[in-house]
Amino acid sequence: MTPRRPTRKPPTTRTAQPVVTTLDASAQNAPDAPDAPAPDAPAPGAPGPDASGAPAATGRPPRPRDGADGVPAHFPDGADRARLLAGEHHDPHGLLGAHAVPDGVVFRALRPHARAVAVVLPDGERHALHDGGDGLFARVLPLPRVPSDYRLLVSYDEAELEVHDPYRFLPTLGELDLHLIREGRHEELWTALGAHVTTHQGVAGTRFTVWAPNARGVRLAGDWTFWDGTGLPMRSLGASGVWELFVPGVDEGTLYKFEVVGPDGHHSMRADPMARRTQCPPETASVVTASHHRWHDAEWMARRGERPAHLSPFSVYEVHLPSWRPGLTYRELAEVLPAYVKDLGFTHVELMPVAEHPYSPSWGYQVTSYYAPTARLGTPDDFRYLVDRLHQEGIGVLVDWVPAHFPKDDWALARFDGTPLYEHPDPRRAEHPDWGTLEFDYGRTEVRNFLVANAVYWCEEFHIDGLRVDAVASMLYLDYSREYGEWAPNEHGGRENFDAVRFLQEMNATVYRRCPGVVTIAEESTAWEGVTRPTDHGGLGFGLKWNMGWMHDSLVYVSKEPVHRKYHHNEMTFSMVYAYSENYVLPISHDEVVHGKQALVSKMPGDWWQRRATHRAYLGFMWAHPGKQLLFMGQEFAQGAEWSEAHGPEWWLLDDGYHSAGDHRGVRDLVRDLNAVYAATPALWERDTVPEGFQWALGDAADDNVLAFVRYDAQGGPLLAVSNFSPVVRDGYRLWAPDSVPAWEEVLNTDAARYGGSGVRNPGPLKREPDGVRMTLPPLATVWFRPA
Template sequence: MNTLSLFTDHDIYLFKEGNHFQLYNKLGSHRIATRGTTGVYFAVWAPNAERVSVTGDFNQWNKASHPLTPRKDESGIWEGFIEGIENGTAYKYHITSRYQNYTADKGDPFSLRWETPPKTASLVWDLNYAWNDRAWMHTRHKANSLEAPFAIYEIHLGSWRRVPEEGNRYLTYKEMAHQLADYLNELGFTHVELLPITEHPFYGSWGYQSVGYFAPTSRYGTPQDFMYFVDYLHQRGIGVILDWVPSHFPADEYGLVYFDGTHLYEHADPKKGFHPDWKSYIFNYGRNEVRNFLISSAFFWLDKYHIDGLRVDAVASMLYLDYSRKDGEWIPNQYGSRENLEAIAFIKRFNEAVYETYPDVQTIAEESTAWPMVSKPTYVGGLGFGMKWNMGWMHDTLAFFTKDPLYRKYHNNQLTFSIMYAFSENFVLPFSHDEVVHGKGSLVGKMPGDEWQRCANLRLLFGYLYGHPGKKLLFMGDEFAQVKEWHHDESLEWHVLQYPFHAGVQRWVRDLNHLYRSKPALYERDFCFDGFEWIDFHDWECNVISFIRKGNAADDVILVISNFTPILRHNYRVGVPLGGYWKEALNSDATIYGGGGQGNCGGADASPVPAHGRAHSLSLTLPPLGILFLKYEGRTR
């Protein structure tokens, strides 16, 4: 064991004050050449350890032969250099605590790669890779802008497609890169969002119970394979968003829990440190070193893997001390209320740090309550996220669509209420994995009626999603009306695409994406109230609503009309702001989508007949359970 350190005095200063956000360059294992020899520098934070040693393949898992040395600056960091260790060597830290005779073999919290589960050791690894996405990285600020189109495809890598001829195995990162890029380009999605790929012991957690905050799961390949995945998607013009989980971590002994014989990463009191729903541990956000760890993890993916955005899971569970707890099961803050002040401060610091260093990415909050200003800057009192999932819109919309169309007219407010708050946050409209698991069934399975009506309703639902202000998100399988509820151990039901209704839904989603991306009126002013204008939301008896989406250009106008009943309506008059020809850009009832072919022969001329407070109007045929998108073309046909 040689003495060597990657830490400077300034590193230690930043570490202690909670502002070192690139700790992945210091802590963990790093292969380096020094003094004519090559080996590995190890560093781990374990302030309450009595002894720490490195045990692994290189010393036949001897727990005493290679001790680390504690730094003398009271940082709690143990470090050391071991000669001769090669890339791919498995190792753990054997930790003996000062307290309670506790000993444990721990994985490296900053490990760059882990053994494939169920094995649990860390692996020495380098991240050398020659990136080829310079063009994307140079211009991605445009693709990731709040004024850009976001059509996000949410995916679980292990169950998108499998290889049944080879024991139903997963696709690798490299195999996935090519197949997924082709698919996303064909269907017109702009971004892909991955369910957590940070290393996790239990596959059935879908990645939400993570132990490896600095390593992509080895189930699908090496870190370089995942770099290739991101690199290739970037070359094909697709942004990559990661689902990131700073809210809790699992109880596996080799992980973060009780790391040095004390509650190092988690709160000691289970009323603050243990999550009753997920049987996992909650980070101690008030500890400087823990904030370093988490923000360094965020930076790591943006830095080393060129990730374009982080969707932060379960933000509500971080914000509230009484989240999912009964009276007496939680500890109020210093003011006697339920807000988690330490978590709030952490979230704000996280967002400030990310946008300061990586201004061309986005952070997205999954926040399920009415916490104010989630997606507003911290300098005006917000939490600082770029966007927020609109869970209220999702729940209300699905509640409406699951009703028999005969009774929908009595629940019209479930659709129209969302506009009251649509511009209070920068919203993403999500139909995510959470809506097709745990007995909820598939999206098409929620729709009422026979097969034709279910698919018509689903096309109408997706059309309403793309017309409504806000960025778009669909979970894999929804885009072709997967019949079965999603299961992580199975491939999607790709075989249903042989049936016209399912192929029609997929083609509808493709055409929605291409229209959405080509018409700035549908995305440019998503978060501005003046980008939306009601035509009519009072016709509850016919259960028809109509509105306009507007872009920055004066004539960039899209009219959206939805008929939520199975009744074909002829000569339905809709007021419009401009006289001239309105082209039928999309009609969900077109036969190519599996519809009945009712429509307006490609468009209609606005006549000088007043309606809905406007001087001009259109007389339209509204298809049953259908939605129309009409684009203003000008004064003449």
């Protein structure tokens, strides 16, 4: 879930400082230092030349036309000229560049603010082009054919640059890519769209591609053009809706955006939806990037798929990376987080959303750049390094993924090409009432492809081991958080969103097919049938589902005073009625420890000792209950305050100088031991999803606040878990136990003195008697027993 984001003015792109940079190695008469201003560089804030030689527009009148015989022939004229200069031409390559004409070859260039432009032929011969005004230059040369290679020598008042002409290159995308994009079946969409450093026709540069099917035109702008796209119009690649331009000389680290002209003629500057790196918010530009990370997790990747998640130990530590240790980068976190998680024995970490988002208090749940890890903590390769280090320590990495909605920022996805493109065109299906955001149009093939490919992208490019899909219920129901008259029914008159169902099925089927060992997890808060059922049996195809019912009911129970718990005993037993309807995770997540809900230990009644004791007993009950476990950071040492994304966990509670540090360390020691015994005891995880793995030993002792059950592994080996949620010691307490076990011994006791408990225990083996097993139950404690 995500907090509602307050309305605010969207951040703008910082104006780049004008630096004349020669991007081609053969440039002549350029400044000696390529990253220093030329002697006559414009003042800060003034326009300068772009990577292909074109400066930003200033609005000044056109330069007088050169040439003694007036306007030369072969300039684009009429509608073509107007559309080109307005950024609305679908085929600028058909006008600009070199083209055969009856009397030779015509060379045309759009170089606003250039003083002169000349063509440099392969043999080194130079020919000045005629200035036709408005930044257009052209000339016909008596050549027998279009040269395979030529350059433009572009002269400005402050510099002279020799560059490749972007408009002499063929398209960089092939028919197969375009066909797959049109069909919505490009499972590696990130390799086709976005910005990619490449060598094209023997020339190094960057390929820019963007999907904007309803745009009148698209131009490229960046820090090297001083955010003016006049000189870099892109071409449309037909029915695919893709616009493309290859720009020689542009390399990694370059900032860029797309200037999109909508159907109504409105111009807007847009970040790249497929950007794989972004500026750090509040800046909003996209960044040209390429990965150079060398992975060292081959062993992990080879064995992670040996056992399905629902048949394996699966204990998750949920982390909000920016606040776990505030101020640390991805690489700095890689030096401390893996060691901490490994020491506590968690099998996985779950990272709250890492995709780029402009509004920090959304915790990452309002995404604007689905393909870019947030720049707040470093580069994409820095994030790869963190995942790599976690894998090397044997820790799986889950990431929260948010395909349910996106924010309305006018530089991002909303009305991207001037029309509802990523969002549904019907406002009743586009506006999300809870969060002030927009919902994706899951029925549009290209949008569904954008999201399905994104799921694959995180798993393949970053070696992510699982995706926890946020707010699934809001996707499944057309009337989610809507009143009568505010939603439109489906074709059968119902409230199910069949487009979202098909999308989720396709996403799950694609991820499981392409990425062995990956698990998908649904945060789905209703009783929708078949969330974790395979897609070929009509289910949604998730591997696991958060058990929101168990979480809610059990927290209601433990928050009551012990004297009142007998009236809520069914809150603790009801989960077993539906425990095997899905493959469950038991979550105590970030959502349960914010916004006035209190930290886990603070939900418990009584004095400080009783609160900690109940906290420990609850964790013991949770780890023994069928289902996997998830615990949010700070709860592993009983932090008393609610979580704050600005401050993170209260680590100082563990400091030697703090008077109750031992209490908090005791809880953390318990979590470490819970994970250790859990991982070593197949009865606690091997049969989580089948009824044969569970048997009540005592389920109706409401007056005593006692619950007891037996867990079985695949060979029938048992573990007996007993929880006493009353603050009294119960001596000689009798309960049923399997006949096959003659004696039991404690394997874990949450009341142990080392955890901060009172130290009440069962020191010797408990022999089975004709009427069951008799034991001593510590106060507010959970005890696990195994066969002696």
